[in-house]
Each structure stands twice: as structure tokens, then as C-alpha cells.
Amino acid sequence: MHPRGKFLAGHLSAFCITPTTTALISRNHSDWAHLQLLRRTPSSDAGNMNQIHFGTASARRRNAMILENNSGDEDAPKQGFLANLRLALFHLVLIFATVAYIIAGAYLFTKIEHQAELDRYQSYHTIYRNFINNLYQSSNRSVADVENLIDTFTSINFRAFKEGLKPTDFLVPQETSRWSMISAIFFTTTVLTSIGYGNLIPISTGGKIFCVGYAIFGIPLTLVTIADLAKFVADMLIMDPTEDPKTGRQLLVLVFLLGYMTISACVYTILEPMWSFLDSFYFCLVSLLTVGFGDLHPVGTVEYMLCSIVFIFIGLILTTLAVDVSGSVGIAKMHSIGRGFDAMKMLNALRVRKSEFVAKGAVSLSAAARVAGRRLDGQQPHQPRWFAYVPKDALTIPYIDESANVSSRTTTTTHTSI
Amino acid sequence: MTSSSRGYQRVDSSGDGGSLLMEEEGDNPHEALLHRNNDDYASTYHHVGVEYDSYEELERHEMDDRVTEIPEGFHRRQRRNLIYGDDVATDEELRVLRREALFGEEVTRAGLGRAEYYEDSHLIHSCDKSGHEDIDDESDDESKDEDEEEEETGIRKFAKLVLPHVALVLLTCTYTVIGALIFYSVEQPHEQMMKEQQLKLIYTRQNEFVDDLIRLAAGNETKRYEWESLAERHMHNMSDQLFVAFEKYFLTSNEVKKNAATETWTFSSSIFFAVTVVTTIGYGNPVPVTNIGRIWCILFSLLGIPLTLVTIADLGKFLSEHLVWLYGNYLKLKYLILSRHRKERREHVCEHCHSHGMGHDMNIEEKRIPAFLVLAILIVYTAFGGVLMSKLEPWSFFTSFYWSFITMTTVGFGDLMPRRDGYMYIILLYIILGLAITTMCIDLVGVQYIRKIHYFGRKIQDARSALAVVGGKVVLVSELYANLMQKRARNMSREAFIVENLYVSKHIIPFIPTDIRCIRYIDQTADAATISTSSSAIDMQSCRFCHSRYSLNRAFK
Numbered sequence: 001m002h003p004r005g006k007f008l009a010g011h012l013s014a015f016c017i018t019p020t021t022t023a024l025i026s027r028n029h030s031d032w033a034h035l036q037l038l039r040r041t042p043s044s045d046a047g048n049m050n051q052i053h054f055g056t057a058s059a060r061r062r063n064a065m066i067l068e069n070n071s072g073d074e075d076a077p078k079q080g081f082l083a084n085l086r087l088a089l090f091h092l093v094l095i096f097a098t099v100a101y102i103i104a105g106a107y108l109f110t111k112i113e114h115q116a117e118l119d120r121y122q123s124y125h126t127i128y129r130n131f132i133n134n135l136y137q138s139s140n141r142s143v144a145d146v147e148n149l150i151d152t153f154t155s156i157n158f159r160a161f162k163e164g165l166k167p168t169d170f171l172v173p174q175e176t177s178r179w180s181m182i183s184a185i186f187f188t189t190t191v192l193t194s195i196g197y198g199n200l201i202p203i204s205t206g207g208k209i210f211c212v213g214y215a216i217f218g219i220p221l222t223l224v225t226i227a228d229l230a231k232f233v234a235d236m237l238i239m240d241p242t243e244d245p246k247t248g249r250q251l252l253v254l255v256f257l258l259g260y261m262t263i264s265a266c267v268y269t270i271l272e273p274m275w276s277f278l279d280s281f282y283f284c285l286v287s288l289l290t291v292g293f294g295d296l297h298p299v300g301t302v303e304y305m306l307c308s309i310v311f312i313f314i315g316l317i318l319t320t321l322a323v324d325v326s327g328s329v330g331i332a333k334m335h336s337i338g339r340g341f342d343a344m345k346m347l348n349a350l351r352v353r354k355s356e357f358v359a360k361g362a363v364s365l366s367a368a369a370r371v372a373g374r375r376l377d378g379q380q381p382h383q384p385r386w387f388a389y390v391p392k393d394a395l396t397i398p399y400i401d402e403s404a405n406v407s408s409r410t411t412t413t414t415h416t417s418i
Numbered sequence: 419m420t421s422s423s424r425g426y427q428r429v430d431s432s433g434d435g436g437s438l439l440m441e442e443e444g445d446n447p448h449e450a451l452l453h454r455n456n457d458d459y460a461s462t463y464h465h466v467g468v469e470y471d472s473y474e475e476l477e478r479h480e481m482d483d484r485v486t487e488i489p490e491g492f493h494r495r496q497r498r499n500l501i502y503g504d505d506v507a508t509d510e511e512l513r514v515l516r517r518e519a520l521f522g523e524e525v526t527r528a529g530l531g532r533a534e535y536y537e538d539s540h541l542i543h544s545c546d547k548s549g550h551e552d553i554d555d556e557s558d559d560e561s562k563d564e565d566e567e568e569e570e571t572g573i574r575k576f577a578k579l580v581l582p583h584v585a586l587v588l589l590t591c592t593y594t595v596i597g598a599l600i601f602y603s604v605e606q607p608h609e610q611m612m613k614e615q616q617l618k619l620i621y622t623r624q625n626e627f628v629d630d631l632i633r634l635a636a637g638n639e640t641k642r643y644e645w646e647s648l649a650e651r652h653m654h655n656m657s658d659q660l661f662v663a664f665e666k667y668f669l670t671s672n673e674v675k676k677n678a679a680t681e682t683w684t685f686s687s688s689i690f691f692a693v694t695v696v697t698t699i700g701y702g703n704p705v706p707v708t709n710i711g712r713i714w715c716i717l718f719s720l721l722g723i724p725l726t727l728v729t730i731a732d733l734g735k736f737l738s739e740h741l742v743w744l745y746g747n748y749l750k751l752k753y754l755i756l757s758r759h760r761k762e763r764r765e766h767v768c769e770h771c772h773s774h775g776m777g778h779d780m781n782i783e784e785k786r787i788p789a790f791l792v793l794a795i796l797i798v799y800t801a802f803g804g805v806l807m808s809k810l811e812p813w814s815f816f817t818s819f820y821w822s823f824i825t826m827t828t829v830g831f832g833d834l835m836p837r838r839d840g841y842m843y844i845i846l847l848y849i850i851l852g853l854a855i856t857t858m859c860i861d862l863v864g865v866q867y868i869r870k871i872h873y874f875g876r877k878i879q880d881a882r883s884a885l886a887v888v889g890g891k892v893v894l895v896s897e898l899y900a901n902l903m904q905k906r907a908r909n910m911s912r913e914a915f916i917v918e919n920l921y922v923s924k925h926i927i928p929f930i931p932t933d934i935r936c937i938r939y940i941d942q943t944a945d946a947a948t949i950s951t952s953s954s955a956i957d958m959q960s961c962r963f964c965h966s967r968y969s970l971n972r973a974f975k
Binding site: 128131132147150151154155157158159161162164166167190191194195196197198200205208209211212215219249262278279281282285286289290291292293294295322 | 675694
């Protein structure tokens with residue numbers, strides 16, 4: 001890329017760049033030629049204030065080159081599928097990166113925790129068998145001794161429960177762990193979305209260390225992906241770009257979120273035999289607000305768990321949408337309470353007084369600020385100076401009325417970058 | 419330090435982003451909208467180029483362009499005459515007079531006025547399109563507010579600034595305490611009843627176990643198989659019952675041994691539970707199990723979570739403002755230290771700008787908080803939490819750090835729970851401050867990345883959603899303008915206004931190359947003969963603020 005093209009691309013990153021500009025930038029034209037393309041139609045005189053046009057043969061040749069390039073590019077415009085694919089490509093890559101991160105993390109968690117879990121099963125099973133031996137050897141002892149042994153058994157049970165084991169895990173020898181691939185995927189999903197049910201958690205030190213590092217990088221990635229998708233949904237809601245964001249849309253988003261929760265609660269009531277509708281709605285609300293108590297959580301087949309994960313992601317997108325539509329405005333207003341000015345009043349005041357400025361013919365930024373603020377009366381703020389772009393070889397380009405003196409311009413110019 | 423020496427160095431997007439943006443093509447659904455808003459300055463850059471039907475039209479267009487060229491030159495020369503007297507060369511004056519005779523003074527003045535109007539109306543139009551309602555009552559209220567503000571003293575201003583935020587914090591605390599009271603009154607009786615019931619069941623099975631063992635011992639049975647099968651059956655039953663008591667009713671080992679139920683839902687633990695609900699941490703230990711408790715939890719969450727998040731976000735914004743202020747002071751200090759080694763290359767200010775209060779020592783830098791600094795603050799605070807909890811609880815440092823991290827990210831597994839007694843309020847204060855710091859990190863770093871990613875590869879619909887990169891943050895132009903007005907109103911200093919104004923206007927004018935100072939104006943050929951051709955002389959010819967040219971021997975240092 002031409003060095004100037006980098007600045008041009010950076011400066012215009014928020015605006016439209018057409019194929020013609022792209023073609024010209026790739027041909028390493030000078031800066032002056034770039035700005036030629038960005039000029040407005042000849043009917044608008046104000047748009048030409050930043051351009052100096054030279055009526056010479058060299059300028060005419062440049063314009064001819066531009067015309068040729070324009071006519072050439074218009075013959076083969078790229079439309080439709082390719083543009084949409086390029087638009088969606090980065091966002092799809094972001095989604096795939098998040099999904100891949102979740103699956104890779106789940107795989108590593110199974111690797112770390114599976115063996116630790118089996119070791120834990122074996123150790124508690126050994127303790128259990130030793131307890132039975134002690135019980136047999138004390139067959140002739142008194143009732144008090146038996147009760148002490150039972151208290152010891154109770155302590156062993158509670159210690160095992162705290163480490164995530166269940167009675168069936170250590171009373172009978174087990175060959176499989178609860179950290180299956182689908183369980184680990186569910187766990188990583190709830191970690192990255194910061195729900196955190198806590199029914200399946202890493203116990204070993206290695207698992208905890210990996211969980212901290214995994215969450216540091218994964219939570220921002222997931223939040224950015226969900227926020228990105230939420231903005232797409234927000235764009236779909238805006239039918240008219242010039243429509244004001246009103247209260248109706250905020251209520252619509254909230255009603256949509258509650259409706260989604262209600263429908264999901266009905267589905268869970270059907271699928272989970274032990275849950276009532278209140279339990280299902282309670283679970284959906286606790287999940288989508290990312291509280292995540294963990295007293296109620298889905299358990300079932302692989303397809304069922306995957307559907308639960310999709311439910312969580314879609315719900316979080318709606319929750320983020322609600323926060324984006326309603327919450328941001330509230331936070332901004334709340335924070336600006338007690339400040340010097342209310343931004344809304346300032347903008348309204350500016351619009352009210354705009355007609356006065358136009359009538360007086362003194363519309364300028366400083367004048368508008370002075371009248372709206374009413375604090376700089378009598379002061380003359382410095383007027384910003386607008387100046388035109390002059391190309392590097394300006395001295396070598398003669399005026400129309402200086403063609404007779406061309407031979408006298410033999411001085412060379414020295415241009416040094418700072 | 420190159421960017422700081424230039425003063426107005428703009429933060430561009432990454433090169434890869436730029437390349438991909440330039441590769442973007444074609445079918446724009448909002449193109450009609452762009453063409454509809456011809457006054458919008460965003461459409462200035464949308465035009466694909468000029469097309470001429472014939473050379474005659476080309477010639478006419480070239481003649482029209484001279485209208486904007488002569489006013490600029492004429493205006494500059496008049497300013498030069500006012501500042502430097504009659505030092506301008508004679509042939510330059512003749513050239514000006516010739517152009518004036520050719521096109522007339524009316525065209526010159528009209529062109530200048532039109533250009534100025536065009537530039538300033540852009541920003542007002544962009545604010546106009548932000549969609550705020552135009553109500554006459556608003557202007558009346560605005561005038562009234564201004565009258566009141568002039569009469570307020572400093573103390574009243576400070577109180578007006580602080581009191582709403584303090585009221586918000588108190589409202590959140592009151593809401594949490596009331597919620598905790600309701601949870602306590604609903605769940606505590608039910609919890610006692612269920613716990614006593616569970617203890618009764620456990621001791622029934624325990625007594626059956628003991629009786630069977632005693633009966634076998636009395637019978638003098640010596641078969642090991644019968645012993646083991648009996649023991650296993652009873653131990654299975656007891657384990658199942660203990661697990662239910664542990665998982666659902668949160669009984670502990672001590673309670674089972676002493677056969678006495680202690681309160682889980684105390685008032686302190688209710689407050690702790692309420693705080694973990696509204697902050698979406700959600701340890702899940704304990705949880706409401708009654709229907710009334712769950713219904714109240716649903717209502718409490720729906721109202722409390724937005725209220726608490728707004729409060730914490732409000733505190734987070736204060737923290738981010740203080741961090742920006744501290745980082746700005748750090749940059750100033752660094753600039754002062756480094757400027758001692760660059761005295762020879764100090765920039766110069768022309769007389770006009772100097773008379774308006776802008777000296778050569780004025781430093782303008784963009785305060786962009788680096789992402790690693792924000793991440794470091796987060797990790798240091800988590801480590802501090804690790805140290806704090808390792809002293810309050812019998813945990814190791816890593817366990818405390820792990821708990822602190824899980825809490826700050828609001829994951830909240832619930833496997834590690836602090837005791838809820840006298841030290842609970844210190845822990846709650848740590849949690850809330852940690853969440854405010856997390857919000858600060860998102861506010862400083864996260865928002866700009868989300869916006870950049872979302873608008874990647876897309877076209878902006880209109881000026882209302884036009885973006886500008888200011889201070890490392892991606893903001894809407896309308897928001898930028900509103901914030902600018904707020905800053906100007908808050909800071910009465912003229913310097914701040916002028917600097918901010920120049921700063922904003924720089925993002926609206928078209929491309930300016932980095933070597934603008936080395937490019938001479940057409941009308942400065944005579945001055946070049948009187949100035950040496952060394953690079954330092956050319957470097958010092960331009961004013962750092964308005965980029966106008968002046969002679970070296972008239973510079974103000």
C-alpha cells in the first residue's frame with residue numbers, strides 16, 4: 001500500500017470507500033488524485049473550498065486518467081453475495097472462535113479433572129472398605145463404640161460431598177467420571193457467560209489454575225461476541241434510521257425478553273419431570289440474569305444439554321440487548337446528574353437557536369457555543385483556520401496567467417519530513 | 419514521542435482493518451439515504467468522483483474552482499499584512515490586485531462567507547440529526563437553570579454534584595436490606611422445620627443400624643459375609659439420606675453429630691444472599707426453596723439487578739474518570755522530564771495564536787489508557803482480595819485468589835464460601851468495589867473494541883451514527899459534541915475551549931499529510947529567498963496550532 005493510502009484508509013475507516021477509490025489507491029496515485037475522487041458535484045460550490053484546481057495541461061491529463069479509471073471500474077461492479085459474505089465474514093470468525101474456545105477448554109478440563117476424579121473415587125472407596133473392616137472387628141463392643149464409628153462415617157460422607165462426590169461414586173467402584181465431554185462443555189459455557197451453576201467444578205489445583213487463566217481470556221471474548229450479536233438484533237429492530245429511540249422500543253425489548261423466558265419455562269416444564277412451571281421460570285430467570293444458583297440445572301442426554309446451551313446463549317443476547325437499549329441511556333443520565341449541563345438541553349438549545357444563526361449569517365462553531373452557553377459574552381474566541389491542501393510540487397505547477405514566466409522558475413525546493 | 423511533538427496525531431485504526439475496509443465493495447442498502455442527505459458531511463466522502471461529459475465542461479469546472487482559491491489566498495495575505503506590515507513583496511501585491519480585478523470583490527467575499535458557513539453548518543447538522551425533540555419548554559428550563567447556576571456557591575454546586583449519587587447508593591443499600599428482611603422472614607421458619615425433619619430421619623436410620631449390629635452381636639453370628647452385607651445396606655441408606663440433607667438443606671457434619679439444627683438463614687446471611695443476587699454472583703448456598711421465597715426472588719432480581727448494576731456502573735464511571743485524570747498527569751510529568759532533552763527542537767507559536775493565550779509550552783496529548791494497565795489493575799485488586807481472604811478465612815493464598823477471581827467475574831460457583839459473621843461487611847465492601855473496578859475496565863477498554871468489531875466491514879447510515887476516534891475511544895459525533903459543550907461549560911478557561919475546538923475540527927477537515935509543515939504555499943516563494951534552506955529553519959516556520967507560516971525572525975518562543 002502507498003504510505004499515504006494508510007492515512008487515507010485510517011481516516012476514512014468510518015465512512016464509505018468505493019471500488020474506484022480502492023483501485024486508485026492500489027495504483028499508487030498521489031494524494032491530490034485521491035482528494036479529486038472525494039470531491040462533491042460541481043453544483044455545490046462549498047464542497048470545493050478545500051481544493052485548488054489548476055487549469056494546465058498536467059491537470060487536464062490527470063483528470064483524463066481519473067475519467068478512464070472511473071469508466072473502467074464501472075463495467076464490472078461486484079454485488080450481492082460477495083459483499084454480504086465479506087460483511088459477515090469477520091463476525092462469523094468471531095463466533096467460530098468462541099465456539100472453538102469453549103470446546104477446546106472443555107477438552108482440556110476433561111483431561112485435567114478426569115484422572116483426578118478417578119483417584120478421588122478410589123481413595124474414598126478405600127476409606128469405605130477400611131471402615132467396614134473396623135466395624136467387623138468391633139463386633140463385640142458396646143453401643144457407644146458403634147455410635148462413635150457411625151459419627152466417623154458421617155464425617156467421611158460430608159467430606160466426600162464437599163469434594164463433589166455423591167454416594168454412588170465411592171460406595172461402589174466406579175470406572176467413569178462425571179467429567180464427560182458434554183458435561184465439560186456445559187461447564188465451560190457457564191463459566192464464560194459468568195453464570196456458574198457450581199454443580200460441576202474443578203477440584204484439583206491444576207484444574208483451578210487452568211480455570212482462572214481460561215476465564216481471564218474467555219470471558220471478554222464471549223462477552224464481545226454476545227454484545228456483537230446483540231447489536232445486530234438491535235439494528236434489526238430499527239426500521240427507520242431516523243426514528244427516535246423511544247420508550248416503546250424499550251418496553252418491547254423487555255416484553256420480548258420476558259416472553260422468551262416464559263416460553264422456555266414451558267418447554268422445561270415439559271422436559272424436566274421434577275420441575276413445576278414456577279421452578280422452570282425460576283431457573284430461566286436465574287440463568288439469563290447470570291445469577292446461577294445451581295440448585296436447579298438441566299441433566300440429561302447430549303442433545304438436551306446442547307439445546308440448553310443454545311437457550312442460554314440466545315437468552316443472553318436478548319438480555320444484552322435489553323441492557324443496551326435501556327441501560328446505557330439510564331447510566332449516562334444518572335452519571336451526568338449534577339454536572340454543569342444536561343447534554344439533552346444543550347442540544348435542544350442549539351437547535352432552537354440555529355435558525356437565528358442562519359438568519360444573521362454568522363453561523364460558526366464559536367458563535368453557536370457562545371450564544372448557547374451564555375458564558376463568554378464579550379470574549380472573542382479564536383476562529384479556527386481552514387486552509388486548503390497544497391500538493392508537494394505546488395511550486396512547479398504554473399498558473400494560467402504565469403505561462404510566460406515559466407522559464408524563470410528554475411529554483412529547486414527542499415522537502416524534509418519532520 | 420513523535421506523536422506528542424506534533425500535538426494532533428490522530429489514532430488510526432489498524433492497518434489490517436484499513437485494508438479490509440478498502441476491500442469492501444458494492445451493494446449498500448443505505449446508499450439512497452446517503453444521497454438523500456446531501457448536506458451531510460459524511461456524504462462528502464461518499465462521492466465516487468467527478469465525471470465530465472466533455473472538455474468544455476472540464477474547462478468550466480476549472481474556472482469555477484478558482485472561486486475558492488482566490489478567497490483563501492486573499493484572506494491569508496490580508497492577515498499577513500496586518501501582522502507583518504509592508505514586508506510582502508511587490509509582485510505578490512500585484513498578483514493579488516490582478517486576481518481581484520479579474521473576479522471582483524463580491525465574488526471573493528461571497529466565496530469566503532459561503533465556505534465558512536458550509537464548514538460550521540456541518541457540525542450543527544450532525545447534532546440536529548441526533549434526533550432530540552425540539553420543545554420550547556426545554557429552552558425556558560435551560561435559561562432558568564443558567565440563572566440559578568450563576569447564583570450558586572461552590573459548596574452548593576458540590577452538594578448538587580454529589581447528592582444524587584449518594585442517594586442512589588443509599589437507595590440500593592435500602593433495597594437490599596429490605597429484600598434480605600423478606601427472605602429471612604419467609605425462609606427461616608421453613609428452614610428450621612425441614613432441618614429438624616431431616617435430622618429425625620437421619621437418626622432413625624442410625625438407630626436402625628445400631629440395633630441391627632447389636633442384634634447380630636448378641637446372636638454370636640460369626641459369618642463375615644452376613645456382617646458385610648448388613649453393613650453395606652445400612653451404609654448405603656445412611657449415605658443417601660446424608661447427601662439429601664447436605665445438598666438440599668445445607669446441613670453440616672457438626673449439626674448431624676450434635677443432633678441440633680443451627681440457623682442458615684440468619685439476618686447476616688440473608689444480607690449476604692441478597693447482595694450476591696443483585697450483583698449476579700449467585701453462590702447458590704443457601705437458596706430459597708419455598709414457592710413464596712422463589713417468587714420473591716424473581717421479583718427481587720428483576721428490580722434489584724438493574725438498580726444495582728446502574729449504581730455500580732455509576733461508581734465505575736467515577737473511577738474511570740479518576741484513572742484518566744491520573745494517567746493524564748503521568749503523561750504531563752513524563753513530558754516535562756523528556757522535554758529537557760528536546761529544548762532545541764521546541765515548537766514555535768505565531769503572534770496571532772500567542773496573543774490568544776496559546777503558548778509554546780501547551781501540551782496536547784490524547785489520553786489513551788493502555789489495555790495492559792487496566793488488566794494489571796484488575797489482577798492486582800484480585801491479588802489484594804486473595805491476601806485479605808487468606809487472613810480472614812483459613813484458606814491458602816491460592817484458594818483465596820481463586821475465590822476472589824470467581825467472585826469478581828460474577829461466576830460464583832459456591833464451593834468456597836466465606837463465613838458470614840463480623841467480617842462479612844468487609845467482604846461485601848470488597849465485592850462491590852471489585853465490581854466497580856470491573857465495570858471501569860469494561861468502560862475504558864471494552865466498549866471501544868465492541869464498537870469497532872461491530873461496525874467492522876459496514877457502512878455508516880448517516881451522520882447520527884457517525885463515529886469518531888477521540889482519545890482512544892470510539893464515540894458518536896453527537897455525543898462528542900455534547901461532551902465538548904459540557905467541558906466548555908465546566909471549564910471557563912478560554913484555552914481549554916480553543917484547544918478542544920481545534921481538536922474537534924481536525925477530525926472534520928479532509929486529509930492532511932504528515933509533512934504539512936514542509937510544504938510551502940504558492941505565495942511564499944519570495945520568503946524562501948530570505949530564509950536559509952536548512953531543514954531546521956523550514957521545520958520552525960509553521961505554528962503548531964494553526965499551521966500558518968511566518969518568518970523565522972518574528973517567531974515567539
